[in-house]
Amino acid sequence: MSVEEHKRNYEQVNCMVVTVSDTRTAETDKSGNLMVTLLEDAGHRVKTKEIIPDESSSIRNMVSAGCENDEIDVILMNGGTGIAHRDVTIETVEPMFDKEMPGFGEIFRMLSYTEDIGSAAILSRAVGGTIGNTAILATPGSSGAVRLAMNKLVIPEISHIVGELKKES
Template identity: 40%
Template sequence: MSRIDESREFIPVRIAVLTVSDTRTLAEDRSGDTLVGRIDAAGHTLADRRILPDERDQIAAQLRAWCADPSVDVIISTGGTGLTGRDVSVEAHRDVYEKEIDAFGTVFTMVSMQKIGTSAIQSRATAGVAQGTYLFALPGSPGACKDAWDEILVKQLDYRHMPCNFVEIFPRLEEHKQRTKG
């Protein structure tokens, strides 16, 4: 069963938050605020925060810029994961991923089922890795952001979480780019 190994030192990660919305401003961004508050409370660092409209190319460009930025370890976006025509965050994320973390969406659905029942089927939460950076696309509601953070991300972004976590494999995310001796 999962647990925190207190003998391991906590390693803060640098997290960028992107809210995807055609209508929200920073003053009205409750989902972004939810994530920022939890990032801070967990001891991590807010690397950057932005709001962009539901435009696939703009979202993907911002994700790529953060992936290329050595001061960003993790990107969490909120919004644009639903089923409507303007919901393009998932597609933008997949434009950027080198590898998808398939089980993230499954685990998020399991968590959501406990909170909202079969309405969880309408979410397309996703995650992946690009350029050694983790990317997570969450639904746009504060409740979904709270659930994803409290039930999944706070644990997987904590180096002390056992039996395994995302932080401990940071150094190996780009090992395929290392040259072999020969």
């Protein structure tokens, strides 16, 4: 079966959108709101949207809660991915993964370099992985980064990812 045929077998997925930020509010969360809009425009369901502080315990608790919720297929995170001391999303989420999807971060940085920010892409951190049957995708918090990741990687593959996770062994 070709990749395109494979993708056609999967449809709508249920998502949790999480913004990791010490400063964003519901009114100022442009990136989280953008994720919601792009997901819904693509026919997916956003079951919950949260804003949490850039603290390991908050991130770990939110990801765990999302993975334990049978209604959530994918957790999409934005923010807390930089290299500043306060940015701990990547360090918190990566050790939780059962399986990593290194291509997500690799291709995101390549696209960031070629289509968006040039050499500053070396500072960009994005990761993807799975915990049980839930996919977790974490991107930088800028609207440009979110738009790039969602349009070029997440929306085209999200149904395929979930379909693979739901397959019986």
